[in-house]
Amino acid sequence: MGVPAFFRWLSRKYSSIIVHCVEERSKECNGVRIPVDTSKPNPNEVEFDNLYLDMNGIIHPCTHPEDKPAPKNEDEMMVAIFEYIDRLFNIVRPRRVLYMAIDGVAPRAKMNQQRSRRFRASKEGAELTEEKQRMREEIIQRGGYLPPEEIKERFDSNCITPGTEFMDNLAHCLRYYVADRLSNDPGWRNITVFLSDASVPGEGEHKIMDFIRRQRAQPNHDPNTHHCLCGADADLIMLGLATHEPNFTIIREEFKPNKPRPCALCGQMGHEIKDCQGTAREKQGEHDQFADTMPVAEQEFIFIRLCVLREYLERELTMASLPFPFDFERSVDDWVFMCFFVGNDFLPHLPSLEIREGAIDRLVGIYKDVVHKTGGYLTQNGFVNLERVEMIMHAVGVAEDNIFKKRKEDDENFKRRMKEKKKRMKAEHQAPAYLTTGQFAPQALGGRDRPQPVHNARHQAFDMRMQSRDHNNRVSLDSCGRNWKSRSSAGPSDSSDSRGVKRKAEDSDSEPEPEDNVRLWEEGWKQRYYKTKFDVDVTDEDFKRKVVKSYVEGLCWVLRYYYQGCASWKWYFPFHYAPFASDFKDIVGMFSEFEKGTKPFKPLEQLMGVFPAASGNFLPTTWRNLMTSPDSSIIDFYPDDFAIDLNGKKYAWQGVALLPFVDERRLRAALDDVYPDLTSEEVKRNSLGSDVLFVARSHPLCDFIQELYRAQSNEGTEFPAELCHGIQGTLNLDDDPILPDKTVPSPVPMLRDISQNSAVGVKFKDPQYTDGYVFKAVILPGAKIPSKVLKPSDWERSGQGPWRPQLGFNPNRQQAHLNQSAFRALGFTYFSGEPVSVITTGGYLQCEHATSLIFVSPESDKLLENKLLAVFQRMQRSSDNSHPV
Amino acid sequence: MAEERSGEDIVSEYLGQNPQLAQWVETFRGYCETNKQWVARREFILRNMEAFPTIEQGTPSNSLDRLLSLSMVWANHVFLGCRYPQAIMDKIKEMGEGIVVQDAPVRTTRDEIMAKGKRSANAGSDADSCVKRPKSNEVDGRSAGKTAARPVNQKSGPLPQAPAEHQPFFNRLYKAVAWKLVSAGGFGPNLDHFEILRSCVESCKQSLSCVIVPLKDIPDLPAGRTQKEGHVCELRCQTVYMGTGYGRDEAAARAMASKEALKVFQGRKVAVKICRRRYRGKDVEDLMLLDDQPRSQGFPPALSYPFQSEQLEDGSS
Structure with missing residues (x-):
């Protein structure tokens, strides 16, 4: 997710x-690990x-x-x-x-x-x-x-x-x-x-x-x-x-x-x-003794x-003056449910909701607005109230248009900023394009025998001119050579084209941007989305409703999966993309119940369902043949290469892989023929x-x-x-x-x-329960809620002095004690804002703002090291703490 | 157009006469299939059912599943952009012959995306990868298809990285054309379009290639066309298609083609893309120069095809 x-x-x-x-x-003691x-x-x-x-x-x-x-x-x-x-x-x-x-x-x-x-x-x-x-x-x-190639199979x-x-x-x-x-x-x-x-x-x-x-x-x-x-x-x-x-x-x-x-x-x-x-x-080390140690920190x-997360959520979700009694546990369940909209392993996320754009905050805001109208919670024990979900979706749908426009705007701004930054960085690193040399070279002040009278200025100027020309020639020769080499087999017609430096500038000008045919920020986005992603007209209401119905089923399935276990081993979302929030209309009747008594695949069956033909070596021969033979009745499951929709992203691994779905009936039918070929060991597996x-x-x-x-x-x-x-x-x-x-x-x-x-x-x-048993999503009687960790919002008014944030699990954790000189050192470096490195007995610890050295007496133990660590963690997270060291 | 409609019409007429068959065939439809996809796949299934004589209507069988599987291979290729091993691709190409799918989606496969990335990463450093790039030699109609030194088992057509390779040249050409038109007083009907295009291309150190064919020799024309006179000209530069034009004589055809080509340069930018179009009665992938406008109608059939290896060409003609 x-x-x-x-x-x-x-x-x-x-x-x-x-x-x-x-x-x-x-x-380690005398070479023996304890x-x-x-x-x-x-x-x-x-x-x-x-x-x-x-x-x-x-x-x-x-x-x-x-x-x-x-x-x-x-x-x-x-x-x-x-x-x-x-x-x-x-x-x-x-x-x-x-x-x-x-x-x-x-x-x-x-x-x-x-x-x-x-x-x-x-x-x-x-x-x-x-x-x-x-x-x-x-x-x-x-x-x-290169180190000799190890004879091993690629894992x-x-x-x-x-x-x-x-x-x-x-x-x-x-x-x-x-x-x-x-x-x-x-x-x-x-x-x-x-x-x-x-x-x-x-x-x-x-x-x-x-x-x-x-x-x-x-x-x-x-x-x-x-x-x-x-x-x-x-x-x-x-x-x-x-x-x-x-x-x-x-x-x-x-x-x-x-x-x-x-x-x-x-x-x-x-x-x-x-x-x-x-x-x-x-x-690594003088005698290569550190060859096998990790170069990076473990x-x-x-x-x-x-x-603690529950404490935070309680603050965020608690609503006063509700038409019904507020139940924090139920609102947590609703929060979990809303997080599914943003992404989960089973459904593609809604196009308008991106975590990075604060989608969850937006949803929580909408939730708190809408809850007055819905008259209750969205979910109970993992079962979804679709009528109320539709209200949430409606509210998201209303904002959709603006979300897309804003996304584009932010994106453009970001790109512009990056470009400017790059330019700045470049300018900073640039050396002067030309430096005078010889007797005209810049000289430090105060040297002996300086300044000297200029001799033969004309000749010196000539030298400098020649030198810079040679240099330029060399540069352009280099680039020509490179160009020539790269395209040496690209046909003779291209050779006249090697204009070196200039060409390069043009290339970078047309930096390949992933093309986006959907343009969600422009009028008509919905139409284009359905056309490019699903290859249907936006007017094809039947198809759109099919997608929405599947998505609604999906939301119900996922929530049930988290709260009650797998409701159906068979169900899946049969599309590559999600619909828009604004398409969730009249969803109340869309889902009633999942098919009962479904069975999971057998392990080898599932392998046939998820492996490409290239991984067929993990399967028995006749099973493998089904993945490659043109006469196989399931050959369509195993493409060699498949389309990737970058979907606005930059790299192939971020895109949506357009793989065909597996037809369970045909898979099982095809496997029926090859089941007898399994060895007893394979039957066991x-x-x-x-x-x-x-x-x-x-x-x-x-x-x-x-x-x-x-x-x-x-x-x-x-x-x-x-x-x-x-x-x-x-x-x-x-x-x-x-x-x-x-x-x-x-x-x-x-x-x-x-x-x-x-x-x-x-x-x-595991203990078994009757069919249709509902696991209750409640705090059990007798459970003691752990003591609060966050600073109470009315702490200042209570007049109990400065707030001491809790860092570990133990609220009464012993604080680290440093002597006065250490405090001075810490205070000095902390406020000077320079990098500090701290040498402890055990190792070497670096802080981001890190620069003074604190020497800890050699007999000090692990505990002190940990305490020091805690101090530094606290410094790093000082934004959260009103009371620094 | 007329041919397409008839193809679909024949199917629905046939199914209308065999309601039982229609009902049975309908059970093969996938839940997530769109109407367009299903209609095309149904045609594929019906057209090829005779080749599987062991299929009995109404009963599931292995041979039925094989046909269904191949129909899915075909649909996955056409609509999702999947590729399968060559033997299977050949098979479905043959089986799918004659089925017309209007504006099938254009997809980029993973290999193509990776090839693009690789090229820019390795540019200028290694000689190996050059082998795979297309020869961008000058192509005029007659010497088309002389692109040797390519792996034989490769599918015919432009290589996936070709658009990226040609793009920089056309960016330059775009600027050249823009300036030329400014100095000529803007794009209009009273220019010597061919001369403008030719001089711009040559100022970019390339040359333009024209293929001119008498109209009557073109196989893919819509049946309703009455005119049989005149010539058609196709312009390409560095194998990239730029425009087609018709005229009473060769010069007029060439002028019209140049005008069409120059129109592309009226947009905010030009882009080299791989598109599907007809060539000698077949759907092929071609390198096209396009503007930034969304296109409503399809492309005219290609007159030349500079990407074909000789072997395949033999087979197709």
């Missing part, structure tokens, strides 16, 4: 929701109960990282994933539950996006390989140096899709990992681990939501569980709000735009592949506190799996599970909730279980088998 844009907007507007993580690093004891209190001064990992957010950066060299093989990838989880576990230190969810087969509604991502990824990968090859040859021909990130062998291996490796940590890590001793691998249908984050929803709807649930969800997707924030759990925190990598990336060819930093010169690698993590629960021997649940295995009871057994912090569910025996004292073989050659295993694993099923 416009991921960076939404998150950026949110973190700017509601800055106090973000808390930087404190991470305890493992220490692992961190995670059973110790959390250094973030908060204790979390449950940690949920949306694993796809971990798998992707670990298998094909953007800021460091890629792992050499699958084993290294697995180890990287293990280390990443360890790191998160160390920061969060959950005390009850660790839930790991890998994306399984997704609902059909998501398939369009998956298809478009995979078709693009496949082409991008091939292009990169090709460019690498080309550059490599060129550099080697020039005599440059096709498309294999991170349920049903592939890679995902199957990953599931095995994670089982091993869990068994190992449960057996050996004291921090894991008492936690319950859930692993929902790719064989369980559903997107990772939604499987997590399902778990939370189903637990909190049963009576034993602890309403004060503190949840921590890991993942970078902005919709996790929506999902977290939708749970109505009061203690919900999200952890993610800090978003840093424009991070330097190593060159894909030689692995060095500082240039891109197209500028690679193939120069020898610079030594990615830091941040917490996003949803309880294609089947739907189950969540697995793991505990260590020290956990109270362990005996219960071992008893089940001993009794070989083949029916599902519910376990007593008191054994596991009020968590409920049904257990089923695993076919190939992990059992205490049974050696767990290592799937990764560089790791050892677990000979002294003390973990036990069993299949787990």
Whole structure:
């Protein structure tokens, strides 16, 4: 959902929701790494109960990282994933539950996006390989140096899709990992681990939501569980709000735009592949001892506190003098719903609503205006009141025309400003065009033997003239040469045209602007939009209503998905573009109910639905043939190349990929013929799996599970909730279980088998509810709302002295204490506004305004370092604080 | 026009006579298909149904699905801009012969966008990528199609990056024409249009190429045309189409074509684009010089086609 844009907007507007993580690093002693004891209190001064990992957010950066060299093989990838989880576990230190969810087969509604991502990824990968090859040859021909090409297959990130062998291996490796940590890590001793691998249908984050929803709807649930969800997707924030759990925190990598990336060819930093010169690698450190250290700072993590976001929203959404009682929880649900208009994974966003243009603020404004007329909330428990939505849409529709005009205006202004800026920058960097030389050269004042009388001025002037002429000639020769070379094969007729410098100026004049045929800012925009985007006349009311109807269904589907789970595995939005807000007329009757009893695709079926033919190697041969053979009855799903509508954007990856949609009936019919070709291993990969629960021997649940295995009871057994912090569910025996004292073989050659295993694993099923059960979107009775963090608006009047902003989780956090000289130093630099660098014992910390050095006594510890850090964070965010250091 | 209407008419007449078939065929319509798309695809399905003798009306079968799939390939190509492997493209081109789609949308494929980006990124540095660029040699009607040194399996037609390559030249030409017209007292009927255009092109170090064909030799003319006399002239520069004109003799045709070409220069800018037009009874992609006005009517059929590799030309004639 416009991921960076939404998150950026949110973190700017509601800055106090973000808390930087404190991470305890493992220490090294005599060359031995001492692992961190995670059973110790959390250094973030908060204790979390449950940690949920949306694993796809971990798998992707670990298998094909953007800021460091890629792992050499699958084993290294697995180890990287293990280390990443360890790191998160160390920061969060959950005390009850660790839930790991890998994306399984997704609902059909998501398939369009998956298809478009995979078709693009496949082409991008091939292009990169090709460019690498080309550059490599060129550099080697020039005599440059490149590290020898490793013999490895290009890692096709498309294999991170349920049903592939890679995902199957990953599931095995994670089982091993869990068994190992449960057996050996004291921090894991008492936690319950859930692993929902790719064989369980559903997107990772939604499987997590399902778990939370189903637990909190049963009576034993602890309403004060503190949840921590890991993942970078902005919709996790929506999902977290939708749970109505009061203690919900999200952890993610800090978003840093424009991070330097190593060159894909030689692995060095500082240039891109197209500028690679193939120069020898610079030594890192005197003896190259830092060769393997990261050149950039390791990615830091941040917490996003949803309880603080709720405080902000409460301030923003609370309305006085309503015709009905105000219910904050309901208004949060409406806010979540309105955010869907701006972007989500399942629907294209409305053309008039852009996050960057303050679309959400606009919607909130409209919402507060309209709510008096609507007489109630837009949504309840994930069900939409279309009559009221239509009123909101109407209000947006009225403004649409002006929004488009304003957008164009802003755009033009921006362009003009950039152009002026560029011009200024250029002017600043320009050296004088001509400098006198020789005895006329500019001289510093006060030198010895100066000034001297001028000799032979005429000759000197001649020299200077010749010199500048030679120089000019050289410049134009250069450019001619370049021009000539670039077009040497472009035919003789062009050669007369190489007018070097001048031509270049003209080229830059006609900088290719993506052409925009729709011109939303001009009269007749709606007509042009429908014509260019949908290829229909604006008068084709039937078609327009079809689009609107699908969109309305989509809004209902998405909201239901967030609040109740997947309502239909089949439904999807069958167009590439959204209608206008002003087209939402008479929408009340447009949606009644979704088809009941729909089933998700099987993993291999979904692979056929989302892969391009180029990724066919992940499929059995006869299945693959269906993607390429001219006689295939589904060949239309697999174009080689497809149109991209830049839609006003600049780069191909931002545009809309015009891919055809998959016809489910024809797909299934075609696969019926090739199903018999599956090997037994493939049949297994294609089947739907189950969540697995793991505990260590020290956990109270362990005996219960071992008893089940001993009794070989083949029916599902519910376990007593008191054994596991009020968590409920049904257990089923695993076919190939992990059992205490049974050696767990290592799937990764560089790791050892677990000979002294003390973990036990069993299949787990969430509590089940009757069809048509509605999960209530309310705060549970007994839940304690966390204390407020934001400065009360009437603080000044209360006369309680200056406001102390809260920085971490703990309101009574000990403040950092510096001695007087340190204060002087800080005060001096802070007000002088120069860059400051602070050297701490542990490392090197830089602030943006950063310049004095603070020396911390060598015996000072990690704690002081953290406190200093906090001071600097506070300085950076001083806009939010009325009381600086 | 007349031909198109008849094509559609035949289909609806045929379906009118076979209500059961009509009903059955209607079930193949996709939910998101527009009327225009569906009418065209329906024609594709009906025209080709005979080639799949195992299809039985009213019963689903693999061969029916294959036909439906090919009809989708064709529609995806025409309306969405998708490209498929060459063997499949050839097949649907053949199957879709004769189906007329009026102003099908113009799309840019991902490869084309990337090729554009690449060109500007690499310009001036590498010699490899030049191989793929079209030879912009002078083309007059007779030596058309001598564009060798191109990968053989490439589709015929201008390369996607061609417009960007030619654009700078026409920007220059635009300025030259503007000044020339100012000095000639503005655009009007009493100018020697050909002379103005020719001198401007030559001042930009290029030359103009004319193809002149007797009217009666042109296959694509609307059937209702009564005139059979006279000549038609087509002007190109650097393979880019500039204008077509008709006249009683060759000179008049050339003057009229020049006038048409100069009209394009009356807009705020000129742009080289790839457009679809007819050439020898087929839809082809051509390089066209256009102004910034939205065009209401289609283009006259091309008289020459300087982008064809010999192989394909053989096949088409």
